[in-house]
Amino acid sequence: MSSKTGPLVFLIAGEPSGDLLGARLMAAMKRKADGPIRFAGIGGDRMIAEGLETLFPLHELSLMGIAELLPRLPNLIRRLKQTTAEIRNRRPDVVVTIDAPDFCFRVAKRLKGSGIPFVHYVAPTVWAWRPKRARKIAAFLDHLLALLPFEPPYFEREGLPCTFVGHSIVEGGAASGDAGRFRAKHGISPDTRLLTVLPGSRRSEISRLLPDFKATLERLAPSHPGLVAVVPTVPHVRDTVAAEAAGWPVPVILVEGDQDKYDAFAASEVALAASGTVALELALARLPSVIAYRMHPVTVGLYRRFIHVRYANLVNIMLDRMLVPEFLQENCTPANLAGAVGRLLDDPAARTEQRDGVAEVARWLGQGGPPPSERAADVVFGILEGRNGTSNVDTVSKKTGGI
Numbered sequence: 389m390s391s392k393t394g395p396l397v398f399l400i401a402g403e404p405s406g407d408l409l410g411a412r413l414m415a416a417m418k419r420k421a422d423g424p425i426r427f428a429g430i431g432g433d434r435m436i437a438e439g440l441e442t443l444f445p446l447h448e449l450s451l452m453g454i455a456e457l458l459p460r461l462p463n464l465i466r467r468l469k470q471t472t473a474e475i476r477n478r479r480p481d482v483v484v485t486i487d488a489p490d491f492c493f494r495v496a497k498r499l500k501g502s503g504i505p506f507v508h509y510v511a512p513t514v515w516a517w518r519p520k521r522a523r524k525i526a527a528f529l530d531h532l533l534a535l536l537p538f539e540p541p542y543f544e545r546e547g548l549p550c551t552f553v554g555h556s557i558v559e560g561g562a563a564s565g566d567a568g569r570f571r572a573k574h575g576i577s578p579d580t581r582l583l584t585v586l587p588g589s590r591r592s593e594i595s596r597l598l599p600d601f602k603a604t605l606e607r608l609a610p611s612h613p614g615l616v617a618v619v620p621t622v623p624h625v626r627d628t629v630a631a632e633a634a635g636w637p638v639p640v641i642l643v644e645g646d647q648d649k650y651d652a653f654a655a656s657e658v659a660l661a662a663s664g665t666v667a668l669e670l671a672l673a674r675l676p677s678v679i680a681y682r683m684h685p686v687t688v689g690l691y692r693r694f695i696h697v698r699y700a701n702l703v704n705i706m707l708d709r710m711l712v713p714e715f716l717q718e719n720c721t722p723a724n725l726a727g728a729v730g731r732l733l734d735d736p737a738a739r740t741e742q743r744d745g746v747a748e749v750a751r752w753l754g755q756g757g758p759p760p761s762e763r764a765a766d767v768v769f770g771i772l773e774g775r776n777g778t779s780n781v782d783t784v785s786k787k788t789g790g791i
Contacts, residue, residue: 393424393426394421394423394424394425394426395425395426395480395481395482395772396426396427396428396478396479396480396481397414397417397425397426397427397428397429397480397481397482397483397484397768398427398428398429398474398475398478398480398482398483398484399413399414399427399428399429399430399431399435399440399483399484399485399486400429400430400431400471400483400484400485400486400488400491400492400495401429401430401431401432401435401446401486401487401488402430402446402449402486402487402488402490402491402492403446403449403487403488404432404446405487406431406446406486406487406488406509406510407431407432407433407434407435407446408434408556409486409487409509409510409556409761410431410434410435410438410440410484410486410509411431411434411435411437411438412556412559412759412760412761413484413486413509413761413764413765413768414427414435414438414439414440415438415761416759416761416762416764416765417765417768417769418438418439419762419765420762420765420766420769426441427439427440427441428440428441428442428443428474428478428480429441429442429443429483430442430443430444430446430449430471431446432445432446432447443470443471443474444467444470448463448464448467449464449467449488449491464491468491468494468495468498471495472495472498472499475495475499475502475504476499476502479504480504481504481505481772482504482505482506482507482768482771482772483495483496483499483504483505483506483507484507484508484509484768485506485507485508485509486508486509486510487509487510489508489512492508493508493525493528496508496528496529497528500527500528505530505531505771506528506529506530506531507529507530507531507532507533507767507768507771508525508529508531508532508533509533509764510533510534510535511532511533511534511535511536511539511540511542511543511550512525514542514543515538515539515542519542522542522543522545522546522548523546525543525546525548526543526546526547526548529548530549530771531548531549531550531551531767531771532548532549532550532551533550533551533553533764533767534550534551534552534553535552535553535554535555535556535753535760536552536555536702536706536752536753537552537706537752538706539552540552551763551767553754553760553763553764553767554753554754554757554758554759554760554763555668555753555754555760556760556761557665557668557669557672557753558672558750558753558754558755558759558760559759559760559761560646560669561646561647561650562650562653562668562669562670562672562673563650563672563673563674563750563755564650565649565650565651565652565653565654565655565673566651566654567651567654567655569651570648570651570652570654570655571655573648573651574641576616576641576655580614580616581612581614581615581616581657581733582615582616582617582618582652582655582656582657583608583615583616583617583618583638583656583657583658583659583660583729583733584617584618584619584620584652584653584656584658584659584660584661584675585601585605585617585618585619585659585660585661586619586620586659586660586661586662586666587601587619587621587629587662588662588664589621589622589624589625590625591625591628593662593681594625594628594629594632595628596682597662597680597681597682597720598629598632598633600680600682600720600721600722600725601660601680601725602632602635602636602637603722604660604722604725604726604729605617605636605637605638606637606722607722607723607726607730608638608726608729608730608733609637609638611730612730612733615638615733616638616639616640616641617633617636617638617639617640617641618640618641618643618652618655618656619633619640619641619642619643620643620644620648620649620652621642621643621644622644623644626642626644629642630642650669650673653669653670653673653675654673654675656675657676657732657733657739658675658676658677658678658729658732658733658739659675659676659677659678660677660678660680660725660729661677661678661679661680662679662680662681663679663680663681663700663701663714663716667679667701667702667703667712668702668703668753670746671703671712671746671749671750671753672746672750672753672755674743674746674747674750676732676738676739676742676743677712677732677742678712678713678714678715678725678728678729678732679700679701679712679713679714679715680714680715680716680720680725681700681714681715681716681717681720682716682717682720699714700714700716701714703745703746703749706749706752707745707748707749711741711742711745711746712742712746713728715728
């Protein structure tokens with residue numbers, strides 16, 4: 389490492405969510421640095437915009453499923469060798485891998501004993517399945533950054549230092565929606581009742597859930613006159629969602645983009661949503677919700693055999709109780725969904741109970757404290773300082789509070 393150019397941080401992100409995490413981490417490190425700092429590795433447009441010198445396009449690693457993976461396997465093996473060789477050659481001061489464990493952990497294993505510290509961002513869900521992974525991971529990582537407060541003990545008992553930094557979703561703006569702006573933009577009167585409907589972003593999700601959501605609204609419409617459904621969507625499924633929603637029994641407003649989505653959260657009374665990360669966004673927005681999900685029967689059979697958690701929604705998992713109603717598979721019926729959504733629409737006390745409960749989860753995720761990216765940056769800087777000694781490192785973290 390040269391003090392003239394600053395330390396080299398090598399980052400590896402394997403999918404768009406990791407690109408966002410990486411970009412936020414890089415931005416935080418630049419804000420907190422006293423001197424120059426260099427970034428190289430693998431990332432997407434967001435990380436490149438923050439100054440990443442990328443080895444190859446992130447999309448080459450963004451593969452899901454056996455059918456998609458097998459034809460690309462030779463290229464993945466080539467990229468694995470290339471990445472490992474690049475790290476050996478450049479001798480970065482620290483490597484930060486971000487999620488994508490199938491690729492990132494293979495890199496870390498190959499470089500075990502190289503003397504280069506490896507930090508992994510996003511703890512594997514050993515609390516849900518394959519708990520023995522924690523011991524294996526501890527053998528080749530130097531530090532783990534966890535998004536959830538209950539995760540560190542699973543790894544610390546195996547001798548792997550693990551720091552809870554908070555979930556980056558708290559930096560996304562879900563809690564800052566503007567109800568008035570949304571109603572003004574879409575010409576909605578102040579007394580119109582809004583229900584946010586989130587059928588997911590994958591074609592498989594929406595094809596399974598949209599019929600149930602339509603039937604749910606058919607049950608709700610007669611007893612809730614004037615109800616309007618707001619449907620946040622994304623470009624690649626917008627046309628499909630629009631075509632399906634055209635036959636719904638209530639007026640529908642389709643919106644795109646995070647700002648309109650978060651404004652819709654602020655303007656709505658209740659949400660009906662597919663299970664996933666959006667459930668955390670709804671919790672941060674304090675929007676009472678009902679969660680639904682359907683998967684392929686074969687996938688469900690595998691999950692039920694290996695997954696060891698009682699709930700699907702992370703809010704309920706963290707609370708260890710069913711605060712947010714969730715209906716999965718055979719329980720995901722229009723009757724069940726309409727009953728739960730209708731109760732929240734009709735009962736202010738039920739809405740208040742859920743808002744109060746998710747507030748605790750929001751604090752656990754890091755809302756109200758230092759941004760998770762800054763906490764993560766402090767850990768990485770601490771490892772740099774510990775390895776090199778503060779007298780030899782120009783880029784010393786400007787600490788802004790404990791982790």
